Amino acid sequence: MKAIVILLDSVNRHFLGLYGQALAHTPNIDRLAGRSVVFDNHWAGSLPCMPARRDLLTGRLNFLERNWGPIEPFDHSLGEVLRENGVYSHIVTDHYHYFRTGGENYVQQFDTYAFIRGQETDPWVSKVNRPARPAAFIGKYHPQYALNRTAFGKEDDFPSPRTLKEAAEWLEANKDEDQFLLWAEAFDPHEPFDLPKERLDPILTSYSGPEYMWPEYGVVDVPGSALAHIRDRYSRLLEMADHWVGKLLDVLDRHNLWKDTMVIFTSDHGYLLGEHNFMAKNYMPVYNEIARLPLIVHLPGGEQAGKRIQALTQSVDLYPTLLECFGIDPQLSCRNRLHGQSLLPLADGRTDKLRDELIFGYFGKNVNITDGEWVYFRSAAEPDNGPLHVYTAMPTTIGHAYGPAYIEDLTSVEAGRYLSWTEYPVYRIPGHVIKTKDQTQSFRQTGEHIKEHRLFHLREDPCQKHQVHDPAVEKRMMGKLTDCMRRHDAPAEQFVRLGLRADEQEGDFQ
Template identity: 60%
Template structure:
């Protein structure tokens, strides 16, 4: 029997999990899963943020070198497609509303079936002509979410608990079935950190300032007591989400699924809660708080439970790991995979599957770690040129690349510009694009630190003290150059980064 579950929780801070040595945040069910799993200690994001990370997972390739936030491309041969072609059914239960807005096309539709739970963030669930006015509060206020949250009363009404409930129902309906992948994806603990106020009691929250549940992206701009409050809100939301993860684990207990099911738990990225004087993500360097993420893999029958694996891994490895689990040869995928299966690592057959992890946001610093050192490589030119985005689907977060967001359409070229596919794509110059969401912008701006930074990842895990060592930097540059080649980077990136 072959079954697999991918449990993806958005914005899980590894440094908040007791499975990774944290204290003070209750996650008993993720602890319970860790006891049944191989726990990976050197696991990294790839493309950032949300939708780029998901394209990585569903294609087994790093995408951030080629384009920004966007849909599944017509030349992508996705994990659900390959599984379907080889007789494996796939279903996704999710409240991640980005899948269903402009710029998130064709992700869920690759699965055999899907269930979308409504109401997160700016999902247009509650429809009112007259929009609510901003009350007295600090942080972001979004009228659409103010309407959505009127639907949330008890814990069970919130979207992520309903997502887990949807997955539980699917498991019950298919308890006699085999040969399937269930992808369970909850938006929480992504912001807004909204939950019943009673959930904060366990964290001794005594905040009495203006309501604050949705941080703004950028430098910290709220008082210290608000920072303490928002950290407690995040912790409480993580605990509430963990409680619903427990219900999924309970269902595996009832159905005896631990014996025949592979379960992968990870996140897309972390979240800054005042570290380095930043909030959120996107607009600061790709610090460890954002890019060093959790990974637990339960093997059928509990083989290698409790094993700690220090080898470098990334989320692009989800694809080939699942292919191996289902006995599907990687040659069935039409696209070259960048990822490597974790199963040989878990079984102890190999000690490493890569010599570095490459990660970042499109058009910003490109980052590489060998586990000991981390190197942030910035643009070598003040105007961040040359940078082009390559796509056959000209949409991005919340908008099309139409006349409103392209300065000069005559500068767009089309042709087989990517090294790994002959499919024609648009080649859009970066300085020809105007992004609607500036937190996603790849133009240099005052809030993003554009400089090369080198850190010792062990002695200075918090990345507070950049080091200056020309020999080590040369070695990391060489590693970065090889990683760009291995990941089919467009030539633009070498020039932009001053590497060629």
Template identity: 60%
Template structure:
């Protein structure tokens, strides 16, 4: 069986015509939707980028145990299981976080990998003297990216086009193999929203203010004209990425691969572009723009093309789906899976596979939806206690735990603390944990996530009108409590959330 997974980063599904958007050009993803089963109620799990990837590659939610981090030594990953059963896997990616401290062991799970340089703050172009921020520049300015972007002289030089070209070269060499997984992962449309001006002109952008291509995380802090400009830059970047996705599909056309190849398109999470007066992700509640993500699955031979699945699904379901598609026994997984195969839904054998989706960021709100309501549960305590981070790999984005970012290393314990594995892990007190790019530790609640929030997303999908309905909230609390148990939550989470 041949399978291609296409993962685009930070896709706000409300910009896709398949999910009701208008005025945004994504003809190739539209074409894929016509040949695919489209999932309309699909949710992320652990947020943001690397936690979501660990979920997809292991079939388990990780955010209840730890934050952004590597593949753990006790994780059983999808590429590992495929390799153990003689099935080859390859990843083409420009997601540079795989090669930073805190992103260890992901690409190395695949038989082969190709890493495309230059995205965001990837330390690619080497120059001792870096540029200063231009006068009047809006948003983030990263000197390393200012160097990298000088190498993007034409469209083909940008990282995502080069990533798709890498995948095409791989198909040129391997399309006639009988079994493989090709994981194609383009960083775009993740910020910075940088691309040739011709694409922005397609969206009739009349912005004439200072340079602005990289939003800052948090509340909107730019004039309305700049906000409109950044939304158009995002749409244009999505259009450019779609164009190169089309070249991948043309390669499949050339080799008649649609007949014997499964194609999965999805994202790790969405992105805020002014909704609720927020930009980006991480600091605000996990609104639908962030957690409700696209999923399309093309079955070989266009079988079930045009079908829409409206029942709840989640990113952790991809792992058992792919195992089953490759004919492997899901029950032989060493780790207890949280995900469930989507194939019975696609074939119409069952009407649902889960009664809720559980999602969130480590140390922040824990969120649950039953498809009708969403409920965001904030910490019960002002200091966000108690919470511990569990890991056998004490790294996170850009740094190690135990040195300059741990105040009291003597408080770190080690032992078989997790419910689902006997592998010894570090237990790091949450009030010792600080991300390199954050001034606050996890025991401090962000001002934006200190309230429980309840929404009826069938009647108020935009989540503009929080509900105060005791009976419904209690029902969602019980659903949350059950979900925590099913997902092997550490006991501290129950106390932290006031669910003891």
């Protein structure tokens, strides 16, 4: 038995033909979908990048306990469980956050890993004299990426093509082996939306403005022509990633590996490209363009190919699915209680649902819930967003450790057995004393636009253009949210922060 996970970063599923709009031409993702089960109601859990990966690799939601951070020492990761059961794992990735402070212990859980250099601000190409920002340029500009960019010439010099090419080469070299997981993870189509000349030139014919490839996060603040151009760049970058995904699928074709290989395609989160007048992620409410993800699962031998599944599924479900794929009982083999459930009973028809609702969000921001019909964004009850603590045994976050420079009052930091689901002692750090390096990942409520509850009826308004004001439905969703948070081991303070009572049942809100 073999398994391959193909993870592309920041895929807005509306750009994929299999979800209806085909804003990008992705024949290889479509090709995989034709052999597979397609999940139509798949959702993110913890956001953004590293919290999403911790969900994927532990089978548990983490955004109720802490923000961006490492695999914790009390996590029982996918790689560890596979190794303990005789399954080899290898990751090929250009996602450089794995190698920054705040991204510890992820790739190290695999038996081996390959890191492809050069994405975004990866400190790779070294030069003391940093390049200056060009005069005709809008959006973000990072001198480190400008240096990295000097190492890219033709298309297969770019990091994501190199990543997927190396994954294909690894699979070719190990095609006759058994009992392995290949995790092929490309950073594209994450920004910067940079492209080789042959892919960029066709879309420059319709755009005459300043260079624009790296959008600012938040409210759209560029002319309409620039917005259209950045959407074109995103489409072309997704198409480039799709092309190289095809190289990996070619190996499966060439050696008929489809017969005994599970192949999963998905993303960590989505991305806004002008929808709701927002760009990117993090600052704004977690609209569907961010929260609803593509998920394609090829079962060995092509069983159930062409089936579409409407049941609610979530990123945490991949962990138990992969274990079951290798004949490993997720409940017996994992030391921690899982929040995810195997997708296989859905795929083969043993059940028609795994859950009635699910929750998702960023640490310290709105906690969001959907039951498939409604989606409800619940904000903090008080302006100070409290009470709120970071719970961690590894006090690092994006780009830095939580040391004296980032904690205003060190005497407020405590240690103890504060998490209900593990006996491992953790630091308990009050949220209001922490300074973050990147405010987009701050637990402080950033911007007035997220400091309110929101309710949308997904069946009638899938694009979430019209808020619904219905006290009865909101009460019902509050009850479901309370129950769901309890099932996901939420710290007691999270109920207080959101103005909910942890001891209330769903029926109490009717």
